[in-house]
Amino acid sequence: xxxxxxxxxxxxxxxxxxxxxxxxxxxxxxxxxxxxxxxxxxxxxxxxxxxxxxxxxxxxxxxxxxxxxxxxxxxxxxxxxxxxxxxxxxxxxxxxxxxxxxxxxxxxxxxxxxxxxxxxxxxxxxxxxxxxxxxxxxxxxxxxxxxxxxxxxxxxxxxxxxxxxxxxxxxxxxxxxxxxxxxxxxxxxxxxxxxxxxx
Amino acid sequence: xxxxxxxxxxxxxxxxxxxxxxxxxxxxxxxxxxxxxxxxxxxxxxxxxxxxxxxxxxxxxxxxxxxxxxxxxxxxxxxxxxxxxxxxxxxxxxxxxxxxxxxxxxxxxxxxxxxxxxxxxxxxxxxxxxxxxxxxxxxxxxxxxxxxxxxxxxxxxxxxxxxxxxxxxxxxxxxxxxxxxxxxxxxxxxxxxxxxxxx
Numbered sequence: 001x002x003x004x005x006x007x008x009x010x011x012x013x014x015x016x017x018x019x020x021x022x023x024x025x026x027x028x029x030x031x032x033x034x035x036x037x038x039x040x041x042x043x044x045x046x047x048x049x050x051x052x053x054x055x056x057x058x059x060x061x062x063x064x065x066x067x068x069x070x071x072x073x074x075x076x077x078x079x080x081x082x083x084x085x086x087x088x089x090x091x092x093x094x095x096x097x098x099x100x101x102x103x104x105x106x107x108x109x110x111x112x113x114x115x116x117x118x119x120x121x122x123x124x125x126x127x128x129x130x131x132x133x134x135x136x137x138x139x140x141x142x143x144x145x146x147x148x149x150x151x152x153x154x155x156x157x158x159x160x161x162x163x164x165x166x167x168x169x170x171x172x173x174x175x176x177x178x179x180x181x182x183x184x185x186x187x188x189x190x191x192x193x194x195x196x197x198x199x
Numbered sequence: 200x201x202x203x204x205x206x207x208x209x210x211x212x213x214x215x216x217x218x219x220x221x222x223x224x225x226x227x228x229x230x231x232x233x234x235x236x237x238x239x240x241x242x243x244x245x246x247x248x249x250x251x252x253x254x255x256x257x258x259x260x261x262x263x264x265x266x267x268x269x270x271x272x273x274x275x276x277x278x279x280x281x282x283x284x285x286x287x288x289x290x291x292x293x294x295x296x297x298x299x300x301x302x303x304x305x306x307x308x309x310x311x312x313x314x315x316x317x318x319x320x321x322x323x324x325x326x327x328x329x330x331x332x333x334x335x336x337x338x339x340x341x342x343x344x345x346x347x348x349x350x351x352x353x354x355x356x357x358x359x360x361x362x363x364x365x366x367x368x369x370x371x372x373x374x375x376x377x378x379x380x381x382x383x384x385x386x387x388x389x390x391x392x393x394x395x396x397x398x
């Protein structure tokens with residue numbers, strides 16, 4: 001016999017299935033839910049249902065948004081001549097926080113990864129190429145993560161995009177600001193050296 | 200303008216309101232929810248709604264349970280001559296983990312705390328006294344947390360219960376003072392139970 005009542009047990013299990021939530025936290029969250037007022041519970045459930053119902057992929061850049069096209073694609077103040085290609089929706093947020101990029105985005109929703117059976121047709125590459133052939137893009141910045149799959153995807157995209165006569169660039173690799181030369185791995189340091197610029 | 204779409208923003212806020220969930224974890228959880236299948240989402244929401252709908256307080260001991268009376272009160276194998284008084288439903292679980300206690304429980308749902316404006320009438324003391332006058336209880340073990348409020352509540356209860364001619368005991372200070380029943384390991388808690396003394 002389980003110690004908890006079945007309904008509590010099931011609620012704890014539900015929370016435990018979420019990422020980075022262990023059994024103790026799940027238990028705390030479950031009891032917290034039980035202590036909420038009916039209004040607060042409905043608000044919590046409502047925010048999930050609302051997000052599921054309203055959020056959609058932007059049909060231009062595949063960002064997740066309440067609107068289609070998304071706020072960024074629909075913003076006429078943004079530079080539509082330049083596209084930054086990222087792996088994931090969350091990478092857009094990371095880029096936006098820099099306040100340095102004023103162009104548009106394209107979310108691949110993954111990287112090419114033969115080891116995991118993910119080929120070019122499984123991510124939004126075709127859609128990117130369609131965008132390039134139909135608009136006046138001057139530059140594509142590839143901002144996939146600097147891992148094996150991200151680099152391979154960047155190389156692959158670069159080969160596909162260059163024939164359009166569009167400039168293709170890759171975000172720089174180097175030592176993170178505030179980082180320490182002593183603790184930087186040799187590949188990053190070699191990339192930093194290679195990408196040195198005149199002062 | 201917020202970086203995220205309003206529906207995502209609201210979902211993140213919902214998760215952020217949960218205890219021990221910071222902004223980064225809330226963001227991760229929100230995006231996790233968006234990636235779930237419709238079936239998984241419904242299961243998650245269902246477990247919350249189900250818990251809210253089915254769980255009730257046991258009318259005898261004020262444990263939270265799917266049934267009334269709760270599984271423990273309804274279990275005829277348990278010793279109905281002895282009651283363990285705890286502050287919180289979660290403390291029952293902690294006690295049950297010791298496998299040392301075979302009696303019944305009474306959940307106070309708090310402690311007397313004048314600093315927070317919680318008086319004896321705000322917790323389930325009246326209900327405990329009713330139980331004592333209507334049944335053949337031989338001993339009451341007071342297992343409130345060994346903090347100022349818990350000790351004060353124990354003293355208060357002891358004075359109220361003794362006139363019934365019932366033995367009143369207090370779990371031993373095997374638990375570190377300032378600790379929390381919920382997070383005490385079962386051996387310490389078992390020792391505390393074993394070394395209880397009459398009040």
